[in-house]
Amino acid sequence: MDHLYLQTFGEVAVTVAMGLPLAEVHRLWQETLPEIMIIVDNASVPIGVVHGWRLALSLSYDGTVATLPVGRVSGSWRSPLTTLPATWSLRQFQHWVSQQAQIPAYIALVDEQQRFVSLLDQQRLLHYWAGQPHLPWVEVLAQLPLPLQIQASNGSVLWQNTAWLTHLGTTPAAQQQLTGMSCQQVGERSPWQLCSVPLYLSQPEVATLNGETAPAIATVASAVEPYWLFFAQAASHLTTTPPNRINELRLLQQKRFLLSLGHELKNPLTAVLSLTQLLWQTSQPQQQDYVALIQRSGWQMNRLIQAWQDYTRALWREMELQWEAVELANLWFRAHELAGHLYEAQFPDLSLQWQIDISLADIYLYGDALRLRYIFAHLIGWVALSRGDRRGVRLCQWQEWLVVQLWEEGGGIPLTYHERLLHQCLEDYAEVTMGLMLAHQLTRLHNGELSFIAQPDQYSEWSVLLPLASDLSIPVPSARHIILLVSNDAEWLMTVVKALKQQDYGYVVARQPLEALDKREQLHPSAIVIRAATGLVLAEVTEVLTSADHSETIPMMIIADESPPFALPGVVQQLPTQSSTALLMEVLERWCYPRLNPVAANPPSHEPARTQTVLGLGLSRELPLPYVRLLEADDLEQADLVADIWQPDVLIWDLPLIQVPRLGDHPKLMRLPIITLDEEISRALHSLGNTLVFPCLDLADLVAVVSLAATVKPYS
Secondary structure, eight states, X not given: OTTXXXXXXXXXXXXXXXXXXXXXXXXXXXXXXXXXEEEEOTTOOEEEEEEHHHHHHHHHHOGGGTTSBGGGOOSTTEEOOEEEETTOBHXXXXXXXXXXXXXXXXXXXXXXXXXXXXXXXXXXXXXXXXXXXXXXXXXXXXXXXXXXXXEETTSOEEEEOHHHHHHTTTOOOOOOOOOSSEEEESSSSOSEEXXXXXEEEOHHHHHHHTTOOOOSSOOSGGGGEEEEEEEEEEOSSOOOOOHHHHHHHHHHHHHHHHHHHHHHHHHXXXXXXXXXXXXXXXXXXXXXXXXXXXXXXXXXXXXXXXXXXXXXXXXXXXXXXXXXXXXXXXXXXHHHHHHHHHTTTTOSOOOOOOEEOSOOTTOEEEEEHHHXXXXXXXXXXXXXXXXXXXEEEEEEEETTEEEEEEEEESOXXXXXXXXXXXXXXXXXXXXXXXXXXXHHHHHHHTTOEEEEEEETTTEEEEEEEEEBSSOOSSOOOEESOEEEEEOOOHHHHHHHHHHHHHTTOEEEEEOSHHHHHHHHHHHOOSEEEEEXXXXXXXXXXXXHHTSSTTGGGSOXXXXXXXXXXXXXXXXXXXXXXXXXXXXXXXXXXXXXXXXXXHHHHOOOTTSOOXXXXXXXXXXXSOOOOTTSEEEEESSHHHHHHHHHHHOOSEEEEOSOGGGGGGGGGOHHHHTSEEEESSHHHHHHHHHTSSOEEEEOOSGGGHHHHHHHHXXXXXXX
């Protein structure tokens, strides 16, 4: 090791002159975004380290120091460094390390004139040490803050440093068949993962590790004993939250909802029972009044129970939808009529004036006309409840969704309602809030989403995202990216939404962990921004959001002063709670462009048209068909009826093999191009004759196969 020098393990670093203004340093950092930069004086002597991200945040808080020279200002963005000669041998460095209480975080290597040469790459040096067969470096390794352990192939532990005992205890690494360098997770929720590096220790070296006296002569066979150096590092990803944990959270949410519903059902039920007793104790005129009150309470209870039943059916996807193209103008008119009928008791006069800037005519949604009518009727009822001075409707297009926004000014929503509004019945507003919950689930049943932002006594806005039936014929504000905001801080949400609007982003809000998970899976947003506040725990949100498959494909930004308790997949940036909105917009711009939203930008040529209709027969799996109208039937008889009404372009067969001979009894279905997902079924269908069979044994090719099959004319 005497022939190696520290400069062998040096890495190039960006340098800035001490007289350079902070604003210029920030500009240089933005060009390449290095993690750190080295401050040098006029003689190129290193005097400190600049952390780029910290400097950017500091300047965003206090821009008055931007003109000051970097060498004369101190702050959280600056760290000290230690200089060592670049020509030192590793043994000289070992001796120096043994005399230090703690190894410095940054070590600059300098020449004979103390001029900066490079920055010592301590991790690369550690890897080199780990592969050496000699043990003089054990003393150095013992002082490193990185947890280290030497283990025999049979699992017995020879040596551990202080950091290992502090962070991991005395538990040895899991015994396994180790070949080369590999990594493994320590535990299900541990922030550490173990990486192993092979070592070859002689018998005297092993004896030295065990604190024994080394034998005078070592045998040849023992000179190449295989051992392993384990070092622990922050896990690159977490084990996903077990499904039963998600189920527990959903059951808890459902329990809270049922408790709130049960509380609200007690009011009309108690009224009916009490008034019934009074009927026998009063005169005839008063009895008529009591009968009217009993009837009104019975209607209220019936409406709550009916809404609850519809909500449950929609939640569990047991409600069948009659899909068709629905014109928005007619839908809005009919929804307003329905709202007057549903909430006649609460609002005898529901003749609201709406400001509509864009004509709703000739704009078509794709869904169930009746269920869509209920969605907007319940939203109209809630907006009427807010008693705002002005209200209106605006249209947007975010990616492939049409966004209908209902807004009002002057009413707003109390802060105490925000977190519970889409999940529980609110006292005194049971029917209206139950209607909102139903509207939310009906929207999700249409493969859309419902979101709102609000401020007390000022403003509220409801965004309904629904699939378009055809391209818009009129220009509306559009967004290529949707940002999911997870927070219950109303003031922060309003500020960020205002900035997102200015930058042409779409936005949806989640105030609970499960709500965030559902909206992420439904919309696949371009980015997720999490800002924990009172009642919303950062660890719980991130645990739920990282539970689903491929969670790391959506970049997440965390706004919090404390660091997460463990490494998180997909987290690309953490900002302090006092960071400016402009800085958040810069981070979003870096992560949202141009890597996301390929569908809206330029769809591949093999994607089927939106108007194509695919009939899935006996589907037992989820199919990756985001750009088609997918209908489903459980059996051949039901498929025959659906085909007669909707005239599908393609049939996807997923029924068992025993059902193939029965296809001959359904000539309408036999005439359709049939896509099969199983080789044996493909041969059986082909043997029937007069059938167009398109095998698709890999679901990754399903979109292309559907596109091909849809171009073939059915048998006449």
